[in-house]
Amino acid sequence: MIERIAAFCMRRRAWVAGTIAFLTVALSWFALHIEVRTVFEDMLPSRHEYVQTHQKFKDTFGGSNMVTIMLEVDKGDIFDMEVLEKVRTLTLGLREVSAVNPFQITSLASKKLKEVRASTDGIETRPLMWPELPANAEELAALKQAVLRNPLVYGPFVSKDLQATLITVDFIDREVDYTKVFDEIGALVKKVENDRVGVRVVGAPILYGWVEHYLPETLKLVAIALALTLAMLFLLLRTWRGVILPLLAGAVSATWALGICHLLGIHFEPLVIVVAMLITSRAVSHSVQIVNRFDDELEHIADGSETSRQAAHVALVDLFRPGMVGVIADAACMAVVALSPIPMLQKLTLLSVVWVMTLTISAVILTPVLLSWIRKPQGTAHGVDLAPLLRKVLDFGLWMALSRFRYVVIGCSVLVLFSSGFYALKLKVGDANPGSPILWPEATYNRDSTAINQRFDGVDRLFVVVGQDGKEGLVKSNEVLQAMNRFQRFMEVQPEIGASISIADVVPVLNSTLREGNPRYEELGATAAINGSLMAILESVSEPGDMDRFVDGQAANGSITLMFRDRQGETIRTAMARIKEFVAANPLQTGEWQLAGGLIGITAAMNEVILASQIEGVALALLVLMIICTVVYRSTVAGMLFMVPVIISNTLTFAFMAWQDIGMSINTVPVAALGIGLGVDYAFYIADRIKEEIAIGTNPEDAIRIALHSAGMGVLVTASVLILSTLLWWASSLRFQAEMGLLMAIWLGISAMSALFVMPSVIYVFRPDFIFGRKDRPVLAGLQPQAH
């Protein structure tokens, strides 16, 4: 079968190459038009309870795309005409920003922040600073007093030291375009910022805006990495074909993958460029293996016109199986990620599976087909020969496999496996550090976030809803108000929760105001009757929309918003566990608790989904790998054998992530899943070559030597080249990409090491039948394609 495919490809090589060229040109048009952006909705596991609550109430109680802007002064306080003017300018300017929900802009200068006043004429509410700024010093002093008296403003919107004030703005989720919002808010901020008044901005649109802001830099890194890869390949392989064909393989598969995905309506997330790089590196690896094998074959074939064609034929036949198995194993292990209910991961999986599958054409077939046209196969392009150096490394691997040292190698591997496996248990789901893990700690965004969290009670929000649809006025009931109050008190015990706010906080303020500002009445009323009348008063003095932050239109549902100082996985897990504990202990007679919206709510949902599928992902990927190996080599032992490098590289990587505080999150899961398939490619080439050599009757020692010097050389070249170029990512302004680059380098390193040093020892010690053939059966009874 493989023989027939190879013969066909060689016979019709012009036709095959032409078709591939045509398809590439056609798909390149689509590939160039693929959309590069982050779609927030895609990150949500839509069937999760929290996400459903979030979607239902986000327009009322605040979405996950909320942007928080802080104006701060170093000296004096914000009650200064210059600062207030800026607050007003920003507040008005935000209305013009695209996709802004104009009803969700809150600041001192908005209509929403009001003071409640009790006077001889009755009770009245008045916006603090809307529509006009204070006209004179007296009004300014009055504004300051009004703010100080109001615990719903003093603390949540004006810092306790009076040196900072917040503006919060929410967006219509489905319309928000992060780059646009980032640029528009950036322009607004630039207008008001000066030496005296500092402006800090945080929120999901800003964070992803930063990511897209660094896109050009990222592309530059990609280009540099590519150039370095090619230069290194040229240096090590010493032929132009060794540079151009891997480049072509990478380019063709990228074009195909992006083109097909555009046709399928999938967009490209800037953060997953790492994944793209990873897959391209596979393309380069496979292609280099084939070029390398081609070069090997040339040495055995006498000079003649058909040399290239014959060598290419042999390379195609011999490497078809390990190449295909490598590609299919990669794709299948990645496909497991699609079981996740998060649409972004599903789309990413589709993208990467398509991409990896294109390698079957671009690397496994196109490279040997093009090789067959090589005119002057012998000779090198430059005189620097590093091959002896590389051979020394390979000889070291050989010595390890064949000497007594092989037992030490196996022993050490087992030790490394268990110790790293044990350490990997510390791997955390969710962000492991405060601030955003996507950016470096000293990035503007993270510095802004820290600054706001220092002055205020926390920027990231979670809301819990109490109530029931259709039960009008339920939130006004004594039971619900008391429950909300107890809930807030219970939750605020957690130090990472800076504050919480609900309608049950407004009532005590009103109560105290009605009692001449006597703080002994700053509490909920003792009876349902008192609370009922307080709520009635509140309603009579507020305008439509005033209470939106706290209750919905019919007062059937009310929200409790918790402000978080960070969104580390541990913080969120603890908070969610405590919420559930409270809800279980405090059931309501009417109405129910609904969890949980806001950025923290959906992050909790994502983390829970990722946690629940963590074991599933790894176990099923290993299972798929084992089944593929079992089927291809008709041996369950083969499955077991190839799991060795995979498991080692996985436990080591997870241990590294745990050590470096890189948490499992929506951004790292795809990279981690890719790693499973990745670990095995190199081992396939080595093991397959040993098997082939044994099949033609070579003795085990020679078989291992030949395999290491041919396939092993390819592994060594590609691994060293790719490790160097992925390490370039360390220079990225995006911490996420830098860390993922490092992770990839480690993966490549470990899988190359285990293929070169561990696998030969294991094979030599255990002598598995699928490689060595059964002693009680003829050696060639398997399905081995015979190339020679």
Added chain:
Amino acid sequence: MDRISSEVEPALASAGAPPSRLRATAVKVTVSSVPWLIIGGLLWAGLFIKPQPVGGTVQPPILERRDHFYGIARAPAEGIWVAGSHGKIVAIDSQGKAHALQTPTDQTLQDIAVWDGGRGVAVGNEGVVLTTSDAGRRWTAVEGVPRSEVANKLTRVRIAAEGKAIATGEMGALLFSKDYGASWARLRDEEDVAWNDAALLPGSGLVVVGEFGRILVSPDGGSSWRTPDVPVESSLMAVAFRNASEGVAVGLEGVVLSTRDGGRSWQREKLDTQAHLFDVAWDEANQRWLGAGALGTWIKAGAAATDWQSGRLDERDLAWHTRVLPVGGEVWLTGANIGRWDGQRWLALGR
């Protein structure tokens, strides 16, 4: 059945004596079932193991963020006791270390007072009165406290020697006890006014202040009452006397009144703040009047009570305080937060 290796297995099987066919089969079966066990295990793990999130545990601090401590008293041994939200009574030692005392109520306590000899009383919302006779180890709720049909918040409790105590509150509550708080009786009928504080003068004089600038004076322990003229209409929140005749009352909107005749006549004193004032106390050790109120306000004056000064405890702490308690050279203040003030520096207890 698959085999790992036909070269290695026989060696394994024959290792040791004597080589038997049964033994060889056993080894073969065991070894060849390993891959299937792994496959089964992976499938099972993949399908059935769903880790559940486990959160950390959080111990509630003794002083919670939302707690208000309205009342304060010197503890029987050392340090202070504060009483407030959810029926909490907390003992705080001189180093600022807090530990909670067990109480039988979760109603907010508004005030607390301590006699010599470890006896104490605390009053609060819904007419709750707690007493202790063993230095706070056990607090018991007093039964049979006179109640109103309308409202029952008790806001202050004042004590004097020999177990005398007076509690003030909503709906004209003016309750008196002569037995360390074990039993209580009304001094006046129920009426629609909140009495905010009372002073027990040496002898049997009583001065009571309340809403809308109302003051009551009784020379005979509550048998007869007089209503002196008061120059303000703001509610008066607290009253204190340094001897039988000289006293000060404070109230909302920066009102300070003084008397030099045991409460029969009152003068308004000048003060440069409009902030609400909630408490005033005589600091015997330093011969000065001290008071506190909203927005971190402090007030003080010399013994004559004419030279009033005011200021903020800390420009960055605008919390309200309902009680001041001079202890040595310092003053404890309690309310939205608890802290010590030495006249220069405000040290709030960490929340």
